[in-house]
Amino acid sequence: MDFLQISVVLVLVLVLxxxxxxxxTTVYSLETTKQDRIFGPIERIIYxxxxxxxxxxxxxKYAKALLFxxxxxxxxxxxxxRFQGVLPGNPSNIANMDPIxxxxTAASFLTNTNLQHxxxxxxLSYLSQMTxxxxxxxxTPATGLALCIAFFRGVTGQKNIGNFYVDLVRSLTRVLLPLSILIGLILVSQGVPQTFSSTAAVTTVEGAAQNIARGPVAALESIKHLGTNGGGFFGVNSAHPFENPTGFTNILEILCMFLIPAALPLTFGRMAKNKKQGWILFCAMGSLFIVFLSVAYFSELNGNPALEKIGLSQENGSMEGKEVRFGxxxxxxxxxxxxxxxxxTVNTMHDTLTPLGGLVPLAQMMLNCVFGGDGVGTVNILMYTIMAVFIAGLMVGRTPEFLGxxxxAREMKLIAIAILLHPLIILGPSAIALATEMGTSGISNSGFHGISQVVYEFTSSAANNGSxxxxxxxxxxxxxxxxxxVMLFGRYFSMIAMIAVAGSLLTKxxxxxxIGTLKTDNSTFLVILLATVLIIGALTFFPVLALGPVAEWLTIR
Amino acid sequence: MLKNIRLVFVLLVICGLAYPLLLTGVSQVIMPAKAEGSLLENKAGEKIGSRLIGQSFSDPGYFHGRVSSINYDAAGSGTPNYSPSNKEMIERTKSDMAKFLAENPTVKKAEIPADLVTNSGSGLDPNISLQGANIQVPRIAKERGISEERLYDLINTHKEGRSLGLFGEPRINVLEINIALDDM
Structure with a gap:
């Protein structure tokens, strides 16, 4: 049953x-399309x-508009x-948030990270949750999509790079808003609350008082996943029964967050007039994903050896930190x-994952190009693609070319800096945190797992993940x-570098x-691309993974 | 710069106000009970909980739910986030297993379903596994003086399947089955 339910979801991702x-492809077309007739009037009002x-x-100009x-x-x-306490829309009387x-919080949500401290x-008051x-x-996903499309236009040699405001507004009116309304209503039908009533006070069956927090949850829940945002309405995010009440909502949320990142490499193929190129990118990311998914699944299924030792049956896998309805x-x-x-977003507490199960999220965020967030992920894999073209070009002794x-040197410098910045802003701050009392005092699980906790926090920030x-x-x-x-650096530096690369490629x-051109749309190149991603990822991050999850695994095995 | 400010305000009104208000309006009209949080009432019309939110049960005559470090305080949510190697987690599990064996003398240690002695992700998990319900039957039967067969039947009628027969895991809603127990 497990294999079937996982495979059906993966097939659905592909089909959608x-x-x-x-x-x-039509949404971001520089030509006038049929869609303009439907959405044009609303968009013109916004403009x-x-x-x-x-x-x-x-x-x-594009970069300036994005940044401003x-x-x-x-x-x-x-x-x-900062001033939610005195603003309206606060029925539960939440106080102002302290400045730091x-x-x-503002940096976290602005960068599509949604790390929640x-x-x-x-x-947060209801007004803050909404506005x-x-x-x-x-x-933020609209910004990511705009960047991604601008980058695509540059790399595929369209007539120009486009207009940031148009791309931003179209992402909202044509993609994110209509889908969010539809998904939001489906979620309410499954039991996700959508109300402005304050906390419900009830008396339980055994006679105790229970206060049940609720609010406009469904509105947040749908865009949280469609926009690869991830910030929960409640502290425990999608593990909370109000955010994710059934197996059906669970796969709906998975499909929502996968939809745009899975579609973008194929959109790239269409814009490049080379669908095969899009599929090569898709397959590269897909194969990495399948490997990581398998490790996570089998590791959790095998359960926690430390609990097996004290005689607790682990035949249903490691259930600490998980919900029964998801298994x-x-x-x-x-x-x-x-x-x-x-x-x-999480439906299980990542801190409680078995060591190798916890290595998977960490490693995927370190690579940061296994599909990746709306827009930015596809740009990351294209950065690695250009890097792979460059390395392969050096090996065969030709000037590297990508899509003609x-x-x-200029593009390679920008790409190399963008790729190297990611490990730098993870490992640098992690080292500072682990060497100082300020950092280590936050660790709640001592030993090797404590190293993982610190590294995870910065990896999640740098990858704009937020778990x-x-x-x-x-x-x-x-x-x-x-x-x-770290979140601000992780988001904006590579964004600007990539727009610059796009602008520079466009003028060429x-x-x-x-006959001597290196083909980038065949399986040989797929292998070169995977090797590039893994070698760069493995070389930079293997030592710290060995100190954290791998060492923990060896100690409790 | 000014046009950026204007654009941000226009988008804020659309995405941050109009969208959630529209969704609230529609949901409240077509499915008000679910939009309000699936609250349950007793026969006297008093609110006794939400179908989706777990409650703490300690009376031996009720089905017990999962471990919750926040004791099912639904004003918040959370877990202690214990790593698999955490010593406190192992000690807690040991003591919960001993407590469970003391309360359910017919059960052997190796039979304890893991979901009953582990902390759920939310601290508010409304469900237990079918094994988790079945294993508590002898205790509840003895405590309430009901036959075990009737309790197994009750579990069968309250069994929630996988969504669309495929997604998620089969389970029992602890609050609902306990309300049904009181009605027996």
């Missing part, structure tokens, strides 16, 4: 990705109200949560998907400031394909 890829020009931009609009979102969001935590039930959390959950199959699948597409464009080994006592100034900065002349 193809029409979605076609749809997205008019905001006073926006829809003409084409060069890469510098995001900066404004950051400032407004910070102010709302508010910085962390507060607990939703007690930390900060839900709002940013829409605009091992749906928990392992959710865990593998949420860290592959860097959503960061020469890859030269955590949540035992870590992370609501302190040290953690709030350090992870806040297409070189004709010859």
């Amino acid at each position: 990705a193809i029409p979605m890829a076609n749809y997205l 008019k109200l905001s006073g926006i020009q829809t003409s084409e931009m060069n890469w510098k 609009s995001n900066l404004i979102m950051f400032i407004i969001s910070y102010l709302i949560i 935590l508010a910085f962390n 507060y607990s939703g039930e007690s930390g 900060v959390i839900i709002f940013l959950m829409f605009t 091992i199959a749906q928990s392992a699948l959710f865990t593998a998907v949420t860290t592959a597409v860097t959503t960061g 464009k020469k890859i030269e 955590g080994f949540e035992g870590l006592g992370d609501n302190t100034p040290f953690w709030n400031i350090s992870t806040g900065l 002349k297409r070189v004709p394909e010859t």
Whole structure:
């Protein structure tokens, strides 16, 4: 049964990705399309109200528009949560958030990370949940999608790079808003609350008082997954029965978060007029995903050896930190998907995963290109693709070319910096945290697992994932400031570098394909690409994985 | 810069206000009970819990749910986040197993279903496995003076299957089966 339910979900991902890829190709087309007739009028109102020009931009203008609009979102969001106590829409009387935590929260949601150092039930008012959390959950994947499409346009040599505001607005009106409304209603039909009533006070069957937190959960839940955001309405995220009440909602949430990241490589293939190229990217990421998923599943199924030793049957797998309605199959699948597409929503507590089961989310976030978040993930795998082209080009002694464009020093410098920044902002701060009292005082599980807790926190921040080994006592100034900065660096540096690469490729002349051109759309290149990803990932991160999860595995085995 | 500010405000109104309000309005009209949190009432019309949120049961005459470090306080949610090698987790499991064996003298140690002595992910898990329900039957039968057959039947009628027959795991809703127990 386990294999069947996992395979059906994976087949559904594939079946849904193809029409979605076609749809997205039309959404971001630079030509006038049939869709314009349906969505055009609404979009024109938005442009008019905001006073926006829809003409084409060069890469510098595009980057500037992206950064400025995001900066404004950051400032407004910070102010709302900072002063939520005196603002309306606060029936449960939540207090203002303190400045440092508010910085962390605003940075976290602005960067599509959704790392949460507060607990939703007690930390945010309904107004904050809506105008900060839900709002940013829409605009950040829209920003990611815009960036991704601009990058695609540059790499595939379209007539121009497009207009940031048009891409941003279309992502919302044509993709995220309609889907969120539909999915939100399906979720309510399964029992996810959508109400503005305050906490429900009840008297239990045994006569105790129980206060049940609720709120506009479904509205957040649908965009949380569609936008690969991941921040929960409640502290325990999608493990909470109100966020994810049944096996059906569980697979619905999985499909939602997988939909856009799985479709984008295929959209790339369509824009490049080379569908095979899109499938090569899809297969590279898909094969990595299958390996990671298998490790997570079998590791959790085998249970916890430490509990087996004290005589507790592990025939149903490791159930600490998991929910009965999901069991091992749906928990392992959710865990593998949420860290592959860097959503960061969890339906099982990652801190409680068996050592190798916990290695999977960590490793996928370290690679950061196993599908990846809306937009940015596909850009990451394309960075590795260009890197692979470059390495293979050096080996055969030719100028590297990708889709008919020469890859030269300028692009390689930007890509190399973007790829190397990721390990730097994970390992550097981790080393500081592990060497100082400020960092180590947060560790709740001593021993090798403590190293994993610290590394996980920074990996999740850098990959803009947002899940955590949540035992870590992370609501302190040290953690709030350090992870806040890591999230901002992780998101914006590579974004700007990639727009620059796109702008530079766009201006280059297409070189004709010859017999000596390295083909990038066949299985040989697939192997080169996988090797590039694994060698760079393994070399940078293997030592720290050996000190954390692998060492823990060896000690309790 | 000004147009950025204007755009952000327009989008904030659409995504942050109009969208959740629209969804609330529609949900409240077409499925109000679910939108309000699937609350359950007793015959006197008093609210006694939510179908989806677990409650603490300690009376030996009721089915017991899973371990919850927050004792099913649904104003929050959470777990102690114990790693698999955590010594406190192993000690807690040992003591919960001993307690379970003392309460259920007919059960052997190796038969204890793992879900009953492990902390759920949310601390509010409303469910236990079928094994977890069946194994408590002798205790409840003795305590209430009901035959074991009737209790096994009750479990069978309250069994929730996988979604669409495929997704998730079969389970028992502890609150609902205990309400049914009181009605027997």
